[in-house]
Amino acid sequence: MRILLVNDTEKPIGELRDALLAAGYEVLEEVAAAGALLKAVESQQPDVIIIDVDSPSRDTLEQLAVVHHQAPRPVVMFSADGDDQLIRTVVGAGVTAYVVDGLAPARLAPIIQVALARFEQQSQVRRELDQVQQQLGDRKLIERAKGLLMDKRGMSEPEAYAALRQQAMKQGLKLADVARQIIAMADLLG
Structure with missing residues (x-):
């Protein structure tokens, strides 16, 4: 080490x-x-x-x-x-x-081990928090894209979600990525 x-x-x-x-x-x-x-x-x-x-x-x-x-x-x-x-x-x-x-030299190894364990625990919590924040952000994008599809194309919520899923599968992308594309296109078109 x-x-x-x-x-x-x-x-x-x-x-x-x-x-x-x-x-x-x-x-x-x-x-x-x-x-x-x-x-x-x-x-x-x-x-x-x-x-x-x-x-x-x-x-x-x-x-x-x-x-x-x-x-x-x-x-x-x-x-x-x-x-x-x-x-x-x-x-x-x-x-x-x-x-x-x-x-005290005899205490060094245990102190370092505690620091390593706490750091790893904090890192795991940070990773989990980042993942949850990413999921929340993705969910917001998907909801916004569904809203756009419902508004612009007259779809119901289940139809809008199905359209997003179908497009994601067709393009081999995540649902959030397709939602991002739809939102970007809507922003571009006004």
Whole structure:
């Protein structure tokens, strides 16, 4: 497993690097500033990002949000700041495991495993949400296309739906794609 270390503190991060190497992880080139995080993630393709910080700065949180949106990865953050509002903000920026005051080498592997499990669970929820949103969008398109057929061609709802299905089968397309074509044509013709 490839680990990207981000050191956002003044203290040396060598102990964390050594503990990860001893646990069998591949530790990638360290990132010294949060501003370089997205570029490092895109170029080094880590499996997990670990950030050591006294208290995450606004720049760090903004960069994490960008990474979470553009190249999501499990993120473990070790911090000295246990403020409740900060923890909510950090989790909202995409951190999957936030550990306060505890960089014990023996705890690293379980913490990373929790971050991986939470990240996979969140990814599954995001995929399911995207699928449901896509289905809802498709359903709206189909309803709109049926409405157009009912209005313009004087069809009943079942007839309009049957016409959409027949056209989809004839063209080898999904029902939503045929609906999209009908709506585009209606928009073009006015």
